[in-house]
Amino acid sequence: MRVLIVEDDPRIAQAIAEALRDQHYVVEIAGDGRLGLDFAEAGAFEIIILDLTLPYLDGVSLCRQLRQQGMTTPILMLTARDASEHKVLGLDAGADDYVIKPFDLPELLARIRALLRRKTVAPTAILTWENLQLDPQYCQVTYHGIPLLLTPTEYRILELFLRQGSRVLSRSVILERVWEFEEMPGEETVKVHLRSLRQKLKQVGASPHFIENIYGLGYRLNPNL
Structure with a gap:
């Protein structure tokens, strides 16, 4: 499975990527919103992990653009802001779930698995x-x-x-x-x-x-x- 991480903090991006690669995911990383949009439009990804605050194109705008294009790929929003209005903005833009920084990697991986299960008819199908x-x-x-x-x-x-x-x-x-x-x-x-x-x-x-x-x-x- 292919995962796109759009995150401008390289430490966070690499930590998530390494955890996903350990579970056999193929991971691409984009360090800003414009590059993230290019990756998302060009590649077939099973899930997108998207930071809320990004250079050039913020996560909410990027999420909204992808949904307006008809893309149904699950999007998990990352945010360092705990205010409810920021969560609402992300969800209203089309995000499927959100995780607040700092987060535990096991929780993030569990959220990813949940979104992937939700995407399929038979979640744990062999x-x-x-x-x-x-x-x-x-x-x-x-x-x-x-x-x-x-x-x-x-x-x-x-x-x-x-x-x-x-x-x-x-x-x-x-x-x-x-x-x-x-x-x-x-x-x-x-x-x-x-x-x-x-x-x-x-x-x-x-x-x-x-x-x-x-x-x-x-x-x-x-x-x-």
């Missing part, structure tokens, strides 16, 4: 394909009940495929959804990680064609297993 199961709540993957020990990148790739069903994903789409912009490698890296992921799936009994290569287009989960 993702399945054939005999494979991925539990997003606990970041656990099994095949026929046998645990798969995946790297964070392999986990994110597999989760992406499971959420897309049999849709074909190009290497560029996989790069965009799995890697962060600042660390994005070349497309050859996708082949390397897919090779390792297929090998691990094969070791627990899955078909070597569990992830299918569609020549010239990309990859997908094989619907004909």
Whole structure:
């Protein structure tokens, strides 16, 4: 899952980002409102964490612009102000929830999970394909009940495929959804990680064609297993 953090305090932004990366989220950081707007309009994010007070474009205005464009991505507002009028401003602009600074990271992560659950019909749904199961709540993957020990990148790739069903994903789409912009490698890296992921799936009994290569287009989960 991809998360956008729009926060001008680098210490706060990095602390949130590290906590999210530990839970296999892909995180992008924008240090001001204008850059945050550019990121939000250009990328597909599952949730946006938005500071109220930002340079160039404040959080309320940014939130309002995104909602006026029809964007339904959950927005969690961060504010150092405890006054009720500031909370009301954020919520009226379209924010889904707010957290007051200073905050505890476990509480913030719980609020994020709650918003993501609210976004989906089946909040704790386990993702399945054939005999494979991925539990997003606990970041656990099994095949026929046998645990798969995946790297964070392999986990994110597999989760992406499971959420897309049999849709074909190009290497560029996989790069965009799995890697962060600042660390994005070349497309050859996708082949390397897919090779390792297929090998691990094969070791627990899955078909070597569990992830299918569609020549010239990309990859997908094989619907004909």
